[in-house]
Amino acid sequence: MATEYSAHVESNDKQPRTARGLKTKRKLLDAAALEFGEKGFHEASITGITQRAGTALGSFYTYFDSKDELFSALVKDMSTRVKSHAAIAMTEWQDTLEREKLALEAFMNFAREHKEIYRIIDEAEFVDPDSYRAHYEATAKRIFERLQEGSEAGDLRGNLDEAHAWAIMGMNVFLGLRYGIWTEEKSTVEIAEIANEILATGIAAAKS
Amino acid sequence: MATEYSAHVESNDKQPRTARGLKTKRKLLDAAALEFGEKGFHEASITGITQRAGTALGSFYTYFDSKDELFSALVKDMSTRVKSHAAIAMTEWQDTLEREKLALEAFMNFAREHKEIYRIIDEAEFVDPDSYRAHYEATAKRIFERLQEGSEAGDLRGNLDEAHAWAIMGMNVFLGLRYGIWTEEKSTVEIAEIANEILATGIAAAKS
Numbered sequence: 001m002a003t004e005y006s007a008h009v010e011s012n013d014k015q016p017r018t019a020r021g022l023k024t025k026r027k028l029l030d031a032a033a034l035e036f037g038e039k040g041f042h043e044a045s046i047t048g049i050t051q052r053a054g055t056a057l058g059s060f061y062t063y064f065d066s067k068d069e070l071f072s073a074l075v076k077d078m079s080t081r082v083k084s085h086a087a088i089a090m091t092e093w094q095d096t097l098e099r100e101k102l103a104l105e106a107f108m109n110f111a112r113e114h115k116e117i118y119r120i121i122d123e124a125e126f127v128d129p130d131s132y133r134a135h136y137e138a139t140a141k142r143i144f145e146r147l148q149e150g151s152e153a154g155d156l157r158g159n160l161d162e163a164h165a166w167a168i169m170g171m172n173v174f175l176g177l178r179y180g181i182w183t184e185e186k187s188t189v190e191i192a193e194i195a196n197e198i199l200a201t202g203i204a205a206a207k208s
Numbered sequence: 209m210a211t212e213y214s215a216h217v218e219s220n221d222k223q224p225r226t227a228r229g230l231k232t233k234r235k236l237l238d239a240a241a242l243e244f245g246e247k248g249f250h251e252a253s254i255t256g257i258t259q260r261a262g263t264a265l266g267s268f269y270t271y272f273d274s275k276d277e278l279f280s281a282l283v284k285d286m287s288t289r290v291k292s293h294a295a296i297a298m299t300e301w302q303d304t305l306e307r308e309k310l311a312l313e314a315f316m317n318f319a320r321e322h323k324e325i326y327r328i329i330d331e332a333e334f335v336d337p338d339s340y341r342a343h344y345e346a347t348a349k350r351i352f353e354r355l356q357e358g359s360e361a362g363d364l365r366g367n368l369d370e371a372h373a374w375a376i377m378g379m380n381v382f383l384g385l386r387y388g389i390w391t392e393e394k395s396t397v398e399i400a401e402i403a404n405e406i407l408a409t410g411i412a413a414a415k416s
Contacts (some may be wrong), residue, residue, distance in 0.1 A: 040334060042250075097412060125330050126248060133390070140386075147411070156411050163394070163402045164411060166386045167379040174378025175371060178348075182341070186371070194371045202410045203355070203364050203372060204305060 014063050025063045027053040032074050037116020041071055041127045068128070075124045075131040078117050079138065085110045096150025100143075101196040104172050108188040111180035118181050140165045171195050222271050233271045235261040240282050245324020249279055249335045276336070283332045283339040286325050287346065293318045304358025308351075309404040312380050316396040319388035326389050348373045379403050 016022045031053035035044045046067055050057050064070040089106030093099035111117055124132035144165035150156035172195070179191045224230045239261035243252045254275055258265050272278040297314030301307035319325055332340035352373035358364035380403070387399045 119333070122330060122333055125327070126334075136382075136385075151413075154413055157413055160411060161402055163383060163387065163399055164406065166382050167403050167406055170378035170380070170382025171375040172378070174344075174374050174381065177344075178374045179371065191371055194369055195375050198372065198375055198406065198410065200410045200412050202406065202408045203368060204408050205359075205362055205365055 014065075016063065021062075024053075024055055024059055027055060028060060028063060028070070029074055029077050032070050033078070033114065033116050033120065036071065036074065036123070037119050040119070041067075041123050046070075071124070072128050072131050074120060075128060075135060078114075078120060079131075079135040081114075082107060082110055082117070083139075083142065096146065096153060096155035097196060097200055099146060099150075100168065100199060101192045103143075103146075104175070104195055105188050105192040107172055108176050108180040108191060111176045112184065112188070115181050118177060136169065140169050143168050168199070171198070222273075224271065229270075232261075232263055232267055235263060236268060236271060236278070237282055237285050240278050241286070241322065241324050241328065244279065244282065244331070245327050248327070249275075249331050254278075279332075280336050280339050282328060283336060283343060286322075286328060287339075287343040289322075290315060290318055290325070291347075291350065304354065304361060304363035305404055305408055307354060307358075308376065308407060309400045311351075311354075312383070312403055313396050313400040315380055316384050316388040316399060319384045320392065320396070323389050326385060344377065348377050351376050376407070379406070 016025050028049060031049045031051075032044075034052055035049045038044075039048070044067065046060055047057060049070070050060050060070075064073065086103045086106045089102045090099050093102055121132065121135060124135070140162065144160075144162050147156060147160045147164055147168075151158045151160055175191050175195055179186050180188070224233050236257060239257045240252075242260055243257045246252075247256070252275065254268055255265060257278070258268050268278075272281065294311045294314045297310045298307050301310055329340065329343060332343070348370065352368075352370050355364060355368045355372055355376075359366045359368055383399050383403055387394050388396070
């Protein structure tokens with residue numbers, strides 16, 4: 001796990017050099033997710049975060065210069081974790097559309113387990129606009145690369161545009177909000193199938 | 209115009225009773241859109257809003273009790289204006305999918321003309337969560353009603369779910385952000401066509 005986590009930790013000049021250091025930094029990021037998720041950026045405090053993490057105040061400053069810097073690191077960390085979580089889910093797929101279904105299902109499951117993610121990413125629009133934009137641009141780029149692979153493999157049409165990736169990302173984000181965060185009235189499998197059917201055949205009536 | 213605007217103004221006990229009053233309230237809402245859009249809720253000030261509106265400070269309190277109340281009224285006003293703008297664009301349509309295309313195109317054009325809308329609606333998640341949720345629930349409900357009409361008319365499949373409406377709304381919101389707010393590198397017609405083709409036939413390769 002330490003190896004996997006280490007990949008999630010943003011590199012800076014305060015990068016931990018030991019397994020114990022990595023673990024402490026990880027604890028601070030997890031505590032920050034809860035603190036920012038519950039209180040929002042402005043109400044959240046560094047002491048609230050170190051108390052949740054069970055670490056000394058000094059260890060915060062070993063790894064971060066400020067609440068702002070921790071927030072930015074957290075947005076990048078969540079962005080990377082969503083990516084990793086989806087990547088793990090996408091290891092076994094038959095065709096490109098099925099891979100997108102697995103990606104959405106994994107994202108929704110992640111959102112249900114980490115409900116604070118929406119509030120944190122969304123608050124980044126105001127607290128750290130560059131990280132907000134970077135998160136969505138990176139996500140759309142990843143989706144577009146998968147679509148291009150799908151076109152090359154003959155699974156998807158050949159004339160797909162970056163806008164198709166943004167459309168898919170938007171579907172995923174709003175389905176995650178509605179059926180991952182606000183209610184869990186439907187299973188993530190069911191929602192992922194609905195979204196996937198749109199991509200597979202659209203919603204028009206069958207031509208007779 | 210006064211009649212159209214009057215429909216946009218939220219009713220409360222401070223509802224204007226004259227055409228002049230309606231015009232003043234409209235000026236305050238338009239000024240608030242610019243002030244909140246530029247500075248964000250916390251930095252925005254009532255005096256900044258009345259100065260932009262060219263009205264006396266007293267006229268603010270004739271119509272609103274507080275900055276919070278004005279913000280909530282503004283979110284509802286923008287939600288209603290997006291709806292009206294799309295409704296006007298959707299007057300001439302041949303089939304249900306074309307109607308959705310016109311709705312997205314109208315939304316993107318509105319967003320380009322009122323770039324502050326994203327920041328204001330998105331900030332509502334933190335400043336006024338009920339209005340934020342109400343905006344998206346009402347939008348999704350409207351889309352779902354149109355989809356159901358489309359199924360009844362035989363344009364769309366019959367087994368569409370509320371989740372299809374949320375998927376379409378998510379597509380529209382992210383395409384509007386990327387191609388309406390962040391850049392204008394593609395025309396709104398082109399983007400609306402790309403989204404509509406997804407709904408018409410999906411993105412899979414043609415079966416041979």
